Amino acid sequence: MKRTIVAFVCGLVFGAGLIVSQMSNPAKVIGFLDISGKWDPSLALVMGGAVAVFGVLYRLALRQGTPLFASRFTVPEKDSLDAPLLVGALIFGVGWGLGGFCPGPAIVSAAFGDARVWAFVAAMIAGMLVYRIGLRQTHD
């Protein structure tokens, strides 16, 4: 139960960060990706700000040994590059550029009331299921 409450509050704060920084605005994302035209560098600072805060606190937390409400810190097992990682990142990048949404901002802005965002989220979940069920069985 504690884990669920923590995750809910973190989701709220994470979502607030996406809205304040305008990651949840597709036009802002496309402005960032349009480096040769009318370029809006803001999202580099979103990532920079997030990495600065998380990068420090991540290491401070690791020094504690274990998380407060769980038995261990969970990290991805793989640490070398492989084809699915690289191909998947390319496919994701094309979709990100075409729509202006990555997964977090899509879920946040689904609440803004535009039915096209629901269409995006439905297609995204379908794409996830195709890979999870059709192409790969592993999960943690």
Place this chain on the structure above:
Amino acid sequence: MTIVNFTPWSALFGGALIGLAAASMWWLIGRLAGVSNILGTAMISRGEDFAWRAAFIAGLFLAGLAAVVLFPGDVHFNLEAGYGQVLFAGALVGLGTQMGSGCTSGHGVCGVSRLSPRSIAATLLFMAAGMVTVYFWVQQP
């Protein structure tokens, strides 16, 4: 190239909030806040493994709902793409993030902070792919 619409302070502040939320998840429950992984594994989890993931996703959605109800004038949202384009984009984002084990949050924020070689490579690639896609196929108004 001309620089337009640059909003450095709200970008940094929003980014810091994202980092703080991710750090709290890590410090308290030992989990990385990668949205595509949380959503993708929620669909194949049971019990509390499902509950915390669903709660995180619900928190994201409710943040959006609270913002649009409480501060409707301050929520910026502008989408040019039509249904065909968003459906295609969504399918690619869903498939690509599961195949590539992460998205902007899991790779771009958490993985880059951890100096993970996989995440650094993925982040460079999805950014480059996004830039090339916008250059060839997406027109800004």
